[in-house]
Amino acid sequence: MKNNSRPLYMVPYYLWIVLFVIAPIVLIGYYSFLDLDGKFTLDNYQNYFSSVYLRLTLSSFWYAFLITFFSILIAYPTAYWLTKTKHKQLWLLLIIIPSWINLLLKTYAYIGIFGLYGPANKFLSMIGIGEQQILFTDFSFIFVSVYIFIPFMILPIFNSLDKLNPALIDASRDLGASSWMTFRKVVFPLAINGVKSGVQAVFIPALSLFVITRLIAGNKVITLGTAIEQQFLVTQNWGMGSTIAVFLILFMFIIMMATGQKDKGGAEHGKVK
């Protein structure tokens, strides 16, 4: 294998890189400058900075922020206590399994659960609140998204908490720190990388998924992903769709830079996306 000629067996792989990694990005960039008739234009970008799309971007970010925030809130204690269970790996596997079940099915389950006659409403009327319209609200969208994303948040946090040297915690306690102090000054800073990986695994999909918005939120919530799907498949305005996609890619890079780290591998085992 130590010759200077390009090995022939690499041809399919190089071909793949050129055709399916580089070309698609170039094409998205190219199409973002085309109008409906295929002529060169800057209108799409001008449109994007109009109030409609800016508001859409902002609200998409706000939803993604809320989803990520609640995911951390629920996932952190889960991961923390998981590290203290006896058969850690088994429990971890049980957390991972739901993440492998098709997203559509989990979302579909909530159409039933949050439905007008579903168990959620039965529970509400039982405790005296009465039936509510839960489906097609912001609440249902955020709840279902958090439900779907928590395994991806638990996993990296668990991995970084589990790697923590217990001696550090003992030392902190011996030196007189309370358990809250130990958590704040020792555990949390040392395991911050897990949170960062988790944010990466949740925030970007939260911006781009369109299944949950379509099925659970009706047309009330529009994320960047929903907008792209709409432009490409409903309105057939590929130019505008590509422009939004360009911005989504930009945001993705910014988020990855902001949460980037040398030590990768926080998300191993789980499915990304």
Next chain:
Amino acid sequence: MGKLSKLGKVYLAAVFFILYAPIFYLIFYSFNSGGTMSSFDGFTLEHYAAVFNDTRLIIILMNTVIVALLSSLIATAIGVLGAIGIVFLRNRKMRNAMLSLNNILIVSPDVIIGASFLILFTMIGVKLGFASVLISHIAFSIPIVVIMVLPKLQEMSSNLIDAAADLGASKRDILTRVIIPYIKPGIFAGFFLALTYSLDDFAVTFFVTGNGFSTLSVEIYSMARAGITLTINALSALIFVVTLGLVVGYYFFNQRARTVGTGGQ
């Protein structure tokens, strides 16, 4: 570290309940003789019968399986060769660049992959349908295979290859008799992962599928958009069992990959 407190136990129990309740809720109502997911009228298997009697659904199911098997096989072949190529690149910068390019499709959101592939296929004139879906699935599975195979290749001692070369093995022999057997567990893990990604994929397929061709997830999406049908529940119960089998299979190979890996050094 301390032991699990009572509060911790209750909290974990609640999380596990919330994680699994919707899945079992779906499966439970797949046996409901009434047509809804809100009141259980009586036990029936009619929804399962409906799944197996629906020829259209069976054809879609077969499409899904064929696409998954074919795409993961082809992706595994290309990915394994690609990973070997990357490892033997002598230029470090070049190797890192290749790795970054490799990972782009893994981190990209599905909508972007779907939309850009749609543009690509329309431009080069691939008809939307079986071919476009298969090619897309191959394309997004290749980096996954590479990622799974690379660690095994990196831990392989180069002495093995030198020894084989010294003993007169040709390049082809080195590949088929030394490298491939050594990284086999990684190859299997990559294949399994590619398989599950393909079976699981909705968004990319949704963009490139066109009118005549459909896979299971696309079909489920259009059924779910129309409202509740207990056929979906029966389907999800079946899919749950298959997924569970695949995950267990994947973990089995992964575990073996690890033990073989440490034993080989």
